[in-house]
Amino acid sequence: MNGVPLTWYLILSAVLFSLGIAGFLFRKNIITVFMSIELMLNGVNLSFVAFSYQLKQVNGHIFAFFVMVVAAAEAAVGLAIILTVFKNRATLNIDEVNSMKN
Amino acid sequence: MDVILFLIFAIIAVVCGINVVVQTHPISSALSLIGVMGSLAVLYLLLGAEFIAMAQVIVYAGAVMVLFIFVIMLLNAGTEAKRGRSFVAQLLGMPLLVAFLALVSYFIQRSFPATTLVQFGAFKSGTAQNVGRALFTQYLLPFEVTSVLILIALVGAIVLARKELE
Numbered sequence A: 001m002n003g004v005p006l007t008w009y010l011i012l013s014a015v016l017f018s019l020g021i022a023g024f025l026f027r028k029n030i031i032t033v034f035m036s037i038e039l040m041l042n043g044v045n046l047s048f049v050a051f052s053y054q055l056k057q058v059n060g061h062i063f064a065f066f067v068m069v070v071a072a073a074e075a076a077v078g079l080a081i082i083l084t085v086f087k088n089r090a091t092l093n094i095d096e097v098n099s100m101k102n
Numbered sequence B: 001m002d003v004i005l006f007l008i009f010a011i012i013a014v015v016c017g018i019n020v021v022v023q024t025h026p027i028s029s030a031l032s033l034i035g036v037m038g039s040l041a042v043l044y045l046l047l048g049a050e051f052i053a054m055a056q057v058i059v060y061a062g063a064v065m066v067l068f069i070f071v072i073m074l075l076n077a078g079t080e081a082k083r084g085r086s087f088v089a090q091l092l093g094m095p096l097l098v099a100f101l102a103l104v105s106y107f108i109q110r111s112f113p114a115t116t117l118v119q120f121g122a123f124k125s126g127t128a129q130n131v132g133r134a135l136f137t138q139y140l141l142p143f144e145v146t147s148v149l150i151l152i153a154l155v156g157a158i159v160l161a162r163k164e165l166e
Helices: A006-026 A030-055 A059-089 B002-022 B026-046 B050-075 B087-111 B128-136 B140-161
Strands: none
Touching: A006 A030, A006 B002, A006 B026, A006 B087, A030 A059, A030 B002, A030 B026, A030 B050, A059 B050, A059 B128, A059 B140, B002 B026, B026 B050, B050 B128, B128 B140
16 A cells, blocks of 8 residues: 555544544643644644645645634734733633633 | 654654643643644645645744743743542543544544545645645635734734733
């Protein structure tokens, strides 16, 4: 067998996405939760590029590029929000940031 | 050769991905995430996406992760407090996760029959030239809107993170 089946790439993408979901749900540190989101975005990007290979089109690369751009913008704003939360509450635990709950 | 390269970097990606979720200190998670992104860049190269591989290294592993590590250092984030989990969760967590991933893999295998073999060098359109041409002709409007998005994000980040003026 010369070459990797495309399904392996898709399975790897699904595994990375699932790991991202697990981190997003189970972690308590707000920065780690944020990094789990980046992990999910990376998994999706791998799917885009894999399908782009199968369809022999460059469109999937464009989508992956836009996902990267949006992720960078999101990281900048999200980390600024984390800084503000830390300044106001002196904690990074998401369980203690619950002013909208009560 | 392709299979060996894929397996090496896929295993690195999965191990680092597990490490991101498992490590208690954020800086360890961040370094593992850099490992995931680096190995994904190699996989992009195998898929013929040169431009995306370079953008992955420069934008993700470079810019975004430096921002993360900068914030972790700035806030002096310590290790996460251990939380007691219920006995059922400890016992069933891992088997259920593995079962879920096996199920997902099975459905992917069934819906995409392994007719397409990914070979390095078979897809040559992923160069900066071709991606740039598509970006500035077919996708010109989204590209311009993206620049507005980045401008808004820039202004928003500065406004959120600045010191309050008395």
